[in-house]
Amino acid sequence: MAVKQISIFVENKEGRIKKAIDTLAKENINIRALSIADTTKYGILRLIVSDNEKAIEALEKDGFIVKENEVIILAVPDEPNGLNSTLEVFDEKGINLEYLYAFVSSKTDEAIVVMRLENMEKAIEALDESNVKILDEDDIKNL
């Protein structure tokens, strides 16, 4: 199943990322995972946080443009070829990857991978048929 991620538009200028993070900290929102896609002019800050609703409200109040969308979060074996076997599942079905970012947690031996795919429905179907471990909201809270 898919998990909701939030994305924030940040202009490429001093202090903007810090401002966004500050806003979240003030609301006691915990950041589970984070990635930045950037161009020379702006970046897209993608976050998995503890409370999307609260995060969006606080960020928008501070003038940020925020979007919520679905991603898939997977646990892959933290070993060589670990990610590859997962990607193969999508490859076989011809599903394109938009982006991914990964992190590790001290609470598990597995690497956690956040993915956005071109066709999320098909991707979830493909994963359900495979033996790849998909994490849900509760799994993430416990990381």
Added chain:
Amino acid sequence: MFWNEKAECMEKEEKEKLQLERLQETVKLAYENVEFYKKRFDEIGLKPEDIKTLKDIEKIPFTTKSDLREAYPLGLLAVPREEIVEVHASSGTTGKPTVTAYTQNDLDIWGECIARGLKMAGAEKDYIIQNAYGYGLFTGGFGIHHGGNSMGAITIPISAGNTQRQLDTMVDFQSDILTCTPSYAMYLGESREKAGIPLEDINLKAGIHGAEMWTDEMRKRIEVSLGIKTHNIYGLTEVMGPGVAQECDFQNGMHIQDDHFYPEIINSETGETLGYGEKGELVLTSLTKTGMPILRFRTKDLTSLIADKCECGRTTVRMTRITGRSDDMLKIKGVMVFPSQIEKALLKVSGISPNYMIHVTRPDILDEVEVKVEATKELFSDEMKEMERVEKQIQASIRSETGLRVDVSIVEPETLPRSEGKAVRVIDERNFD
């Protein structure tokens, strides 16, 4: 040395006497034959005979570009149609173009003004003038052409573009003078270097460049890359075309052909006439044209006037390099652009906030335009390729509206300055001083 020494080196008193006579004739001609001027005069109870001194010109209402547009195409003729032999028009990017119509005598005057400029650039009757201004409705190509003919020089009507052919022509014909826009001269110079044509193989001596704003930096580059001395030329379709003013070898202001055009500088806000040396908007009145005489035309070009006699010996009033426009029209890469066009283009893209900013710079020699647009929830996406698609869409929309390729930057909401009343939409950081 001079094409017309009598006119170009005339003493002040004699010049003013001549100007007044010609002004009175022009005013009479316009009042009696052009409905528009008659109406304007009658509205304020002004009669042609009220113009008794040159100073009285200040009583005459200004003529603007929109007045000319309303008269499109031939509403301002002061002579019967059969006397008109040629017309030219401005590009008309923002609506109806403005048209100027010429009698044979008007063309002869145009030719005379250009010939004076060619002579300033050192031309002689046996000189070859490579005229790389565009031929067409634009006044550049034909204006120089008429001048070349008036002088009796050899004019090659090569028009703009086809760089290889331009270079071949320079080498094969050993052209003496190049006439084109400064940016094209710049490009030709660079192309010569790239093509590996040694300077010794070309014979250019001078260049006459205008129709767009340019800097000293550009001048230096053109002069070095083509081995020439350059002469800034000024003019505008509404008044005649190029040749209203041009620099001599001393490159210290452009000599206004003030026996044919009477210059004034005004405060563009109040309309008040300013003195020599003061910077303001140039206002021009034609003194000899009969096809479409023009009274106190507001050029919107910002400059100042120099009254002193030039080192070259000419006594004509000079105008300094144009440093800007008094209205919000932008001339970018030679193309006229109004912020409203950009706004229109932006509004065609869905999800765009009406807050935008146009940033014009000239980091090197070419103009660059950055259009900043505030992000909105609708246009923001977590996917980079989607963001890029939006930027491209905005770019394409601006391009189809203005013809310009611009850099689009999406910025955070509420970050572009808001102002009370008329918003500041344009930051022009090009330095023309």
